[in-house]
Amino acid sequence: MKLIKKLLQNIPRENVREVIVGVFSTLVRTDSGCGIASTLRYDRPHQRIVNSGELEQMNLRELAELALSENLLEASVGMAAINSTLPSDAPYYREMNGTELILEKGAGKTLGIIGHFPFLERVSDQFEKVYVFEKFPQHGDLREEDFPALLPQADVVAITATSVTNHTFGDIMHWAAPHSYKLLLGPSTTLSPLFFEWGIDALAGSVVVDYEKLRKQVIQATPTRYLSGIRQVCLLRKDFP
Template sequence: MLLYLMKTTYTPQDQNVLPSRRPAEGRERRLINELIESMQHPAAVISEIAVGSHFIGIRAEDSGADCVGLAATLGAGVTAEAQRLLDQLPGTPLAQAAALLKSHGAFAISLGAAALNAGLVPPPDLPDLEASRIMAEKGRHGETVLVGEFPFTDWLREQVETLHLFELRDTPRRTSPAMWDEILSRCQVLGLTGTTLITRAMAAYLQKAPQAYTIIIGPTTPLSPVLFSRGADVLAGCRVVAPGPVFDAIRKGMSFRDFKKLGVQFLAWSRPETVA
């Protein structure tokens, strides 16, 4: 049974749902290792870290290249241990910080995800498309699974033939967790939040729905071709084009929905035909 999901905005109270210590084991650890190895800027030096109640942003420099990445905190707060990490990371290479993805602590995992994303470079000239539109098009026929409740959930339900909402919280019209594995084995479309990497469930979802057209969604999504080799068809992530305003908004505790218009560009990277 898959247990760890995501919604678009977490609060500290949600740590009652997500365990505060989440070791990376088995296939999830192997996926993290592959993602770190795929970083184009592993040696970029961290120059700035923005921390808020909902997001972390990391900025680094590599021979003139400005490397910026985001990750959701999923409600994890800054403990004394986390503050020590924040004090130590400036001046260190992104690859070292990205290895925190294999840590046990929730905040450290999110730091690692932001560092990973800062070190990844997607191809140029990707289309500016939102995941909801792609899912609506692909889900006109058959069953669609959406992992986590998003602002577009109700709209998407009206666009697709059948929508199954996988959400741990007792929200309206969610699908019973007892049915998740069965539905995953037959669904035609899977919308999977990028934060499943943080909650240790991404590799499991990709393995359980190999037949589905799979879209990995959101600002925590690693823009790495490794995910195509694991079964993803579209990486619907983002690029930070104005780090200053975005980092200021993160520090103020703004949600992604609120700060995305300040300097974030949506990207949709489709699976190359040459990927087996």
């Protein structure tokens, strides 16, 4: 929560033009930008978002403060609102994706990854060991209860950015070994150097470059890995001495 409150400090009270909560992704658009975040919905059934149907009447700061909510749908909207303040281009963005960075830092080593990402199936043989931790485990995945025993063994720790949305980020970082290379990845990633103060070494996220194309895909339930209209970039701690 402290991290989210820090992220909220510089969010302006500007007008919100559109909010879309799709099956897989959430979008927030303002006059100056657009943000994307994963839609989290593993909560109580039929739980609504506060002011749903009238979210555009809230200003951006009010919308972003939903990131503090324990209602995961609201928190998803809040993270998309925070991400709408990110520049679509910046000199410190690196043109690479999270998979490339994980392979660069972790090939031949032990990878601990929080979140069952689709790319694991094609690259898992590049690592000495792979520990996959999931809130809702698939076959072969580990549970959050396994963090204390296994996560400290990882040389590279790749963390889904939805851990910020569901407020488990702090617990994960607690069990990551100090020597490990830690990166946050996924569309919910807020590309802010503020994360480096919390021990993150790299951020791998997405910025919106074609809102109309992205908007239609989000409305029609396109899974994250098939989205276009976004650009994958990385922010590296070493670029911010």
